Amino acid sequence: MPLLVAELLGREESMCLDKLCCYGLAGAVVLLVAGITSPATHLVVRNEITRRVVLENGSMLYGIWQNPTESIPVYLQFYPFDVMNPDEVTAGGKPYVVERGPYTYREYREKYDIKFNDNGTVSYRENVFYKFDSEMSNGEETDCITTVNMVLLAFANAMKFSPPVLRQAASIILSLTKESVFHTISIRDLVWGYDDPLLVLGNSMFPSFFYTSKVGILAGKNNTDYGEMTVFTGVDDLKKLGIIDKFNGTKHLPFWTTPYANMINGSDGSIIPPFLSKSDRLYVFSPDICRSVYGVYHDTITHGDVPVHEFVAADAVLVSPDINPDNIGFCTPQDKCFKSGVLNITQCKTVDNFHIPLQLSLPHFLKADPEYRNSVSNLHPDERQHTTQTLVEPNSGILFHVAKRMQMNILLQNYSDVEYLHDVPSLVFPILWMNETASIDEKHAQMILHQLIIPLKIVEIFQICLVAIGIIMLLTAVGFAVWKKSKSGSTAQLFTIESISYLIKLK
Template sequence: MGCCNKLCGLKAGIGAGIAVAILGIILIPVGNNIIRETVTKESVIEPGTTAWENWVSADAPVYRQFWLFDVQNPLDVVENGSKPKLVEKGPYTYKTRYLPKENITANPENHTISFLLPAGAIFEPSMSVGSEEDSVTSLNLAVAVMSGLYEHNINYGALAFTRRTVREILWGYKDPILKGTLGLFFPYNGTYDGPYSVFTGKDDISKVSIIDSWQGEKKVSFWNNTYCDMINGTDGSSFSPFLDKKKPLYFFSPDISRSVSAEYERSLNLKGIEVYRFKLPPLTLASPAVNPDNQCFCTDSVVSKNCTLAGVLDITSSRGQPVYISLPHFLHGSPYLVEDVEGLGPSEEHHVTFLDVEPTTGFSLRFAKRLQVNMMYGPSKIITVLKKVKDYTILPIVWLNETASLDDKTADRFKKELLSRVDMLETVQFTLIGLGSAAFVLCTVAHCLVSRNNNKLVKHCFWFKGV
């Protein structure tokens, strides 16, 4: 009876192990559904969700770092047509995007929400190499504007290069000839970007954060082309949850007046959170000869060298002055862009734009948007000081790195409020499968051993009786 009880108990153990393992397997789709429902609910842009708290006002501080190019040989450039010799000065750092969104208005009829994004910049001396009053020799912005926008004979009696403070070049100064304020980012403080209208994801989570309209329009009007004028994707701060690394992420950037895409590069660990790194691919600013999709971004045969130039985007139509955007140090640009000046060193590590996105929620937890602002000068009959210049040169003025990363406090809250639930469900699933499998194996092995011993005992009894 003892052996029978053992065998019965072991059989029960095998059954229980199978049942527990099956329960763990069954919980996988159930748990996945719970995870998906939880993440979907928390990703909708509406009051009370995790997404809402991060969306209204970013917890992580956003900084804009500027590196200005100081021209070392301005007279030699003008009088002898020599290459500009550049020395990079920076970073000069400003805290930006510290103001919460304004005029937030829900539009339940089409599941969108509209808002204004206020602009502000506060200088951060502790994160800068010097003060805003540091001086830099750069291309005279007035000369660049005049040569780019005027076709009539004008004897503009100003220096081609001028020495200005960092504050003046970035944020503006009064020009005595043009009788107006000139500055690469003027006006900025006290202005607004938008209004934006984005989808909340309430009816379709795959559309969350996607821009429905910008400045009241479904598309931009800078490129006079249906494809190039499209507003695609989000603003880059978040994307739809449950990312597929095989698919690119699309986002719209008012700084360059167009939409771009980013491609998956690798997975990283950010403060204990797995993130996918997406990077701007080299084809983004490639010449139309290499990337035909960029043909409609080619708007000027002189600047683009008959649309063979790679690495520069002419945004004159949106800025109202001749400004050319590139990646810092002409990364991924045509070789002669770097060769036309001295002092540049393109680096994938330091100059590429990237987003680190948490794949389950689609939240961007770290990013670096890196752009370079350039202006052009060249031989001119209408600008007296440029008569001796031999060829057109796209001159780097400044490059910027707009960056943010979640801090320890935000990371801990993110893991506690959302990822811990996911981890707990996965732990329960695999624990049940593990325990059930272990019980099944152990009880099966024990059952075989007991059964074999019983068989030996029976044979021994029959042999003894025979004797």
């Protein structure tokens, strides 16, 4: 009798094992399917993203790229520094400044003369127009502040570094005028330019040298373009999407002293190649500062329900050559290197034939050598408010928010040859800082969310579910088999004892 029971239970155990094998096999098949479909799905998703973001007529990105301000409102804000003690500074004292503003302008951009080339690039020009927005401003553009006289300093710089003929012309002009180191000027004139008396006089006396009388931080930049830009469309190579091939017909800049410094790297900042990783550098070329810069990954955050990568300006961009030897090419003249945090852009900023001794930094000399901040009273650098920031959706490369922040300064030096500059302190003087921001609107953010982000998330969840189901089925099968084997061993032992007792009884 016990033997008969054991035989029946053995058959049942064999059937269970067969079922477990089938169950485990099914789990393995699910895992195999997940493994096969994963690269195939990623290929389909990649092709779909490529179709939507390359620069060609009909793509999702093309309309945004061609006329960006319809979908991505752009604002340019100015925060000028008002000098409270100009007479003291002229006599050699420490400047005390008060930040004003913001004075906000809505920025409108539209590309024209668009031409697709045979080498996978597209050439275009971009008209830029600014309109004052009083609702987003703290004051009117007619407000006046006291600041340094940029033209006087440009003339003084010319007398020190320019050819003899220019030095002589500048000296004659200065001797005929009564200029001051500081002057009171409206925000509109400071930014967009005004007819300076020195330049007007120079134009009447030396028209071959003084061909314009206007000077300003962005003089001649309203309702105009920076030149012809040629970028890769991404059709042939998606990694090159938006990357600049040529600027004004050239691949290199003429302003700096090394090939590295003169390189044109990255995009114009409006397009980022897709499939961005955290280890990537975000290169951007800016005609405003005549060079390329780059950002590095800082964090992953959510912007309008969309996970985005946050990139911030790399510290290495503005450090001195002692810390980053690559920056030696930005020292102009070659033996004139500023300390960390300040870039001398005198070489690429001119009015008539005179170079304006302008320097670039982060607002309030953030991350700059303490010498610059300590030479001016009432500066308060704040990393949250004064850092350049870019938020980009990494799969598509679409920008969700950009805040480009930089400060324009001018080199104030005492010159023995210039009467008005005998006693002034030598320092990098802050004029104003700018905040150029752009955020994608709700309509296009939702479009990207539903057309790209949600489908990607559904695919990702589906693959995770397949892998989880396959692993659970395999583990269940293996675990149940081990448990059955352990139980069957105990049962066999029980049957053996019962059989021996039965035989003894028969005897």
